[in-house]
Amino acid sequence: MIRIGVFGANGRMGLALLEAATIKEQTQLTGAYVRSGSSLIGVNVNQINSAADKSVCFSDENTLESVDVLIDFTLPDGMRSHLKRAVEQSLPLVIGTTGLTADDMALLENAAKHIPIVFARNYSVGVNVLLNLVQTAATKFGDDLDIEIFEAHHRHKIDAPSGTALAIGESIADAKGWNHEEVAVYDRSQIETEKSQNEIGYSVLRGGDIVGEHTAYFATMGERLELTHKASSRMTFALGAIRAASWLQNKPVGLYDMQDVLDLK
Structure with missing residues (x-):
């Protein structure tokens, strides 16, 4: 069972990811991270998305515990911070953030020398x-x-x-x-x-x-x-990201994409 942590868990994609991690076989939702000071910290995720794991509460994004793979679909500023945290804790990271600059891509490439990363603009x-x-x-x-x-x-x-x-x-x-x-x-x-x-x-x-x-x-x-x-549904992307997270566990360091996950290369 792969333990999944989701950054930006209260956003539109974040809520879909919470549900996808809950319903997908071989994965377990163990982290639902929101910004420090958020009023949602301590609130059960099931109260916001009834299909999400009712045993998990929203928690501070600076406290990463009991996770095997992290998923980030936040904005570029958030992604940069989350990337640093993932490297510090040697946690694999699935990234679906769009609107990244050339400098952001350079950060990803450097981070991928330390942890395995899947980056894709679309996980469908x-x-x-x-x-x-x-x-x-x-x-x-x-x-x-x-x-x-x-x-x-x-x-x-x-x-x-x-x-x-x-x-x-x-x-x-x-x-x-x-x-x-x-x-x-x-x-x-x-x-x-x-x-x-x-x-x-x-x-x-x-x-x-x-x-x-x-x-x-x-x-x-x-x-x-x-x-x-x-x-027609964000669950299309969320389920693809969970599939990428499952694939990423135990992979060697490097920068991968969804074409690698689906063996389309």
Whole structure:
């Protein structure tokens, strides 16, 4: 039985993770961490999410006890602090935080020299299969091709484009032999030329309670291929993260991703 601790346990994803760790076989929820001073400290998690383990209470994120693997889907500032704590206590860490900078990625790579880490922008099995499919499409269509990526999320999501949209674009760029940062186009409002076929365009929608939708468009003269993934519940991502945590236990130090977990490489 793998003992799971969740950072940001009172957030939207945190609550889903508490439930997923409770219902998933071979895992046990033993830590539900919130910020120091939170009014939830000492409150049973079952009072906030009735499907979560009723024997566990919210606790201070600075007190990590009786856990084998930690999971973090918080914002970048929180992730940096939690990463430091995980390294200090030699605990494996699953990270789903998006909106990370190049400096943040450097922190992850350095930390992965000391502990095993799974970092993925999306823990859905379907999305990770999609990352493989878009690479096949990008190579088989050839160069006479227009590539666009659309994503939609709830109004509360801060980063745009989403981490998943960027992961899709990066997968396509890798397959085409492109440098993603050189071909990504996020704003065409000041561009007065026609679209280049050596670029990947991004479009974003924010509204309501959309959990997550991503589409990669591959358009040529006369036909268009659309590869779409739609998530209807955060439990999709939570269960994937619990799967990653189970896989990560006893792995050697290193930086892994969901493609490693699902053996898709």
